Amino acid sequence: MQIKTDYLVIGSGIAGLSFALKAAQKGKVILITKSNQDESNTKYAQGGIAAVWHDTDSFEKHIEDTLIAGAGLCDEKIVRLVVTEGTERVKELINLGTQFDKNQKGEYDLAKEGGHSESRILHYKDITGYEIERALLNKINKDPNIEVYDHYYAIDIITQHHLGELITSKTPGITCYGAYILNTKNGHIDTVLSKITVMATGGAGHVYATTTNPKIATGDGIAMVYRAKGHVKDMEFVQFHPTSLYNPEENPSFFNYRSYSWIWCCVKKPKR
Numbered sequence: 001m002q003i004k005t006d007y008l009v010i011g012s013g014i015a016g017l018s019f020a021l022k023a024a025q026k027g028k029v030i031l032i033t034k035s036n037q038d039e040s041n042t043k044y045a046q047g048g049i050a051a052v053w054h055d056t057d058s059f060e061k062h063i064e065d066t067l068i069a070g071a072g073l074c075d076e077k078i079v080r081l082v083v084t085e086g087t088e089r090v091k092e093l094i095n096l097g098t099q100f101d102k103n104q105k106g107e108y109d110l111a112k113e114g115g116h117s118e119s120r121i122l123h124y125k126d127i128t129g130y131e132i133e134r135a136l137l138n139k140i141n142k143d144p145n146i147e148v149y150d151h152y153y154a155i156d157i158i159t160q161h162h163l164g165e166l167i168t169s170k171t172p173g174i175t176c177y178g179a180y181i182l183n184t185k186n187g188h189i190d191t192v193l194s195k196i197t198v199m200a201t202g203g204a205g206h207v208y209a210t211t212t213n214p215k216i217a218t219g220d221g222i223a224m225v226y227r228a229k230g231h232v233k234d235m236e237f238v239q240f241h242p243t244s245l246y247n248p249e250e251n252p253s254f255f256n257y258r259s260y261s262w263i264w265c266c267v268k269k270p271k272r
């Protein structure tokens with residue numbers, strides 16, 4: 001089957017869902033995801049999301065903290081962009097229905113995490129990512145301009161290579177026309193032709209023997225772009241979640257919030 005759309009979004013984590021909602025204001029969106037709609041790293045994010053919130057805090061402080069934590073590897077222009085836009089983007093999540101914990105005064109209960117000189121982490125219990133994913137999917141599923149194809153696996157993006165041209169990494173103007181997608185329930189492969197294709201397939205935690213990332217984190221998007229002779233860069237900034245108790249029989253190593261809370265209990269109450 002051949003399907004045509006304005007935007008093809010591959011991946012249903014915070015990146016893909018956020019993009020899809022904005023793109024839907026401009027045209028028809030097809031969002032494909034290889035497992036259940038909500039399966040993503042986003043769903044398992046726990047601690048929270050950092051943004052400048054209080055008057056005592058400032059963009060400059062957050063930028064400085066980030067550059068120090070980046071130990072000279074960060075592109076300052078990008079750090080400035082992310083930090084200065086961060087507060088507005090979090091407000092958008094709130095307007096979409098995401099809840100964050102508040103204190104008794106009714107103000108957001110901001111946590112202070114490693115590397116931050118101010119309290120600026122908004123969180124929802126210990127399941128912040130789950131809550132963000134819930135709110136985004138709720139909007140996505142009500143948007144008439146967005147169709148979600150779950151259990152569809154993007155195999156490869158389509159370029160001039162599929163029209164018989166020889167493409168190398170030095171070919172100028174490599175163009176993406178869409179993707180081949182596998183329906184994992186019936187084994188059929190469909191072609192999606194799209195004016196714009198967005199790769200939001202998350203990280204590659206499962207290339208390691210031990211990981212806390214969910215099983216979908218297999219670096220598919222990175223591999224698809226690499227095979228299409230696109231440029232893959234800044235791999236050292238692909239997030240993985242490093243906090244875990246190593247248990248050789250468990251893969252992914254803990255990733256649900258209940259075991260996380262359990263670990264916290266042990267850390268906080270060492271006398272028991």
Ligand SMILES: Cc1cc2nc3c(=O)[nH]c(=O)nc-3n(C[C@H](O)[C@H](O)[C@H](O)COP(=O)(O)OP(=O)(O)OC[C@H]3O[C@@H](n4cnc5c(N)ncnc54)[C@H](O)[C@@H]3O)c2cc1C
Pocket residue numbers: 010011012013014015016032033034035037038039040041042043044045046047048049050129152153154155200201202203212213214216217220221239240241255
């Ligand atoms: C346990 C844990 C705790 C974390 N805690 C925090 C935290 O407190 N704060 C924080 O900021 N970050 C945290 N993170 C990191 C954060 O979750 C990720 O950086 C973020 O969610 C990545 O979002 P994403 O949209 O880029 O990718 P993802 O959320 O991983 O979404 C990728 C999507 O692409 C789909 N996909 C992949 N390959 C294909 C394919 N071939 N075809 C179709 N679909 C495909 C997947 O199924 C998935 O839906 C944590 C991560 C983990 C695992």
